Amino acid sequence: MPEKQPGRTKVSRREVLKMAGVGGLGLLVGSVGVGEVLTRTGMLSSKTASVVTPRQADQHIPFYGDYQAGIVTPSQNFVCFAAFDVTSAKLSDIAEMFRAWTEAAAAMTEGQLIGTVNDKTTMPPSDTGEAAGLTPSKLTITFGVGPSMFDQRFGLAAKRPAALADLPRFAGENLRPEWCGGDIGVQVCADDMQVAFHAVRNLARIARGTAVLRWTQEGFQRTSAASSTAGDTPRNLLGFKDGTGNPDVNDNKLMNDVVWAQAADGAGWMNNGSYMVVRRIRMRIEIWDRTKLGEQENTFGRYRENGAPIGAKNEFDTLKLEEKDASGAFVIPANSHVRLAHGDGSMKILRRSYSYSSGLDSKTGQLDAGLLFIAYQRDPRSQFVPMQQRLAKADALNEYISHLGSALFACFPGVKRGGFIGEQLFS
């Protein structure tokens, strides 16, 4: 039976199943602690778990804290990315939605059902149910707002951070409106795809009347290496390791330099937040697969087998950027991806990308597969933008990829229990 606290009955998703062997009738009837915020929708109430098994605790990443989870959190296996557009004209509606989202997100990351599910006759179930019985699965839900949120609609223009400047147009990009932009961006990651899907779907449901989904994209990483070789850099769908050069998330000073917006940056509401760039990058797999391995390696500037930079031995060896071969050419080619991404080495970003495979592109008959590139940084103007400008201009990889989607979001700082995500901006 669930532990009881005054005024609250707390039930985890796994417990519900144990209790459910009685035909499902009367389940959870009598639970109290209905949250005022969520009941605005007429279908949600609040409940938080106190009974967490050791296995669940392992798989629970706290939602509340100084920073949002899902940024320096080690990558989970799956992402469901969702961009929303606000349909209400009232800022108070947005604030109310974020309050409801905060409460629901905290519940879901703890592996709980949202609200009460018991009244069969007067309202729809408050949780859509497909995650019942599943663990928290390291679920993280990371919220941000796009540049369009600061247009004339909500009176927020004066609060727009300078760092949230619209991304410039990059050479060669082939953006399609159906995979671009959004007033709000939500990165949902988990070790269970069904748990991630459940979160996006229920956030969309809570948003009804205030915001609608604009675009979504699912993504994955390899799972079968995770238990025995945790920490191995995953491979992208071109077969190469991706993420080798990421900064160390355990280095707090470095994270303050690279990832977290600082008080000195202006836009005080973003202090301890971070800027997320999302690019939906199609890979031209059929062309890549006809390319010689040596040429593939020269394109990346790394060896495929172990990810070592060309001319070096191991994955994490320093790039020998000055080394030349007998003919006087750079060993790591001048137009290789790793050299251009590295630049002078002064600027880093924190990449958190996933592979995607979305069937065939009906326009081309080719696989719609590639990389959902996600990167966090303190200021895109000095980090992602110049890096991408170098790549767009000269990267040998451009022959094999196409940027089809793009979005930019200012991800809020974290929130303490009782507060709500975005409170610094919206209230």
Added chain:
Amino acid sequence: MPEKQPGRTKVSRREVLKMAGVGGLGLLVGSVGVGEVLTRTGMLSSKTASVVTPRQADQHIPFYGDYQAGIVTPSQNFVCFAAFDVTSAKLSDIAEMFRAWTEAAAAMTEGQLIGTVNDKTTMPPSDTGEAAGLTPSKLTITFGVGPSMFDQRFGLAAKRPAALADLPRFAGENLRPEWCGGDIGVQVCADDMQVAFHAVRNLARIARGTAVLRWTQEGFQRTSAASSTAGDTPRNLLGFKDGTGNPDVNDNKLMNDVVWAQAADGAGWMNNGSYMVVRRIRMRIEIWDRTKLGEQENTFGRYRENGAPIGAKNEFDTLKLEEKDASGAFVIPANSHVRLAHGDGSMKILRRSYSYSSGLDSKTGQLDAGLLFIAYQRDPRSQFVPMQQRLAKADALNEYISHLGSALFACFPGVKRGGFIGEQLFS
């Protein structure tokens, strides 16, 4: 170092990584045992693993056998389904492709790289690399041919099994050509999405010049319940358990009745094969989510929480089809999904479905999510077809779903090492 046998050097995907700390140069140079079949493509050779760690053995499902794997195999976590159309006019090309596919499929299910990857200068790598370092992940690859394979092109019309009759049009279906049909159907399942993707991509690559992808669809099941509650029936995206009524795959007599084509059925080349029906079923999630739980349960005829039939206690309890309430109505409603699917109980199918989530439908702005329904049977004319006709006519669930894709394939019997999938039909 890999174990050597006369004439063969065998290297698993995980071993390759251990060997790869030398800059990737010379890797696998000197391996022998080049398969004649695969080298037809100019890029493939044969190598099979002899070094399999205990962990890999756990995750290895044999490709060779009396029956194809992936049918009575317990469901893995992910599917990549692929339908191909043949572009060559020569039956011998198709046979050759199946020979190459057989060898590649056997290698991939054993967690090996396909072919040699060493020559950097004269040809593309023989394996696309993104599964390097990953385990076999219970990979299964199940091949079948559709009705269109028996048209005038290849002279196979006389060999078309009666059971491979075109599916009739069902009431209310809303089929889109981009998710229908195919000369060849391949169900690829694995516990690692990246391993499944890798298999489809490399099969498509091997097919070049003989067949092209027609449509593909990725799918998933929940993963986070698997280790502690293995055997729990997974939930679909409507939140209900799906697959409860499946026949017992360990009952050989039952499988001969329900799943495996028998000698007495005619079409001798299909003896020990099975017929696969695939339906891409969109769920109208936004409408479902506004429906009361009681109505949802009446729609399925089961309780959501534990999957028990209405009026019963536990998931696997018998359906009380005759029981009526005080008003004289059936307790399990007359138009409920479970009642209509059950019919008179004389006909079963083996379901092996996955959930899918494929972003937003750009035509409707709603989630393109639902069920990739896959079912195996001995004869669709007496199993899937009458069941689906009952459902199409009256199922209460029809309000919340839409069949957008459909395909039917005759899946071959298994093959012994040295033979090739489809040899009974093609040679």
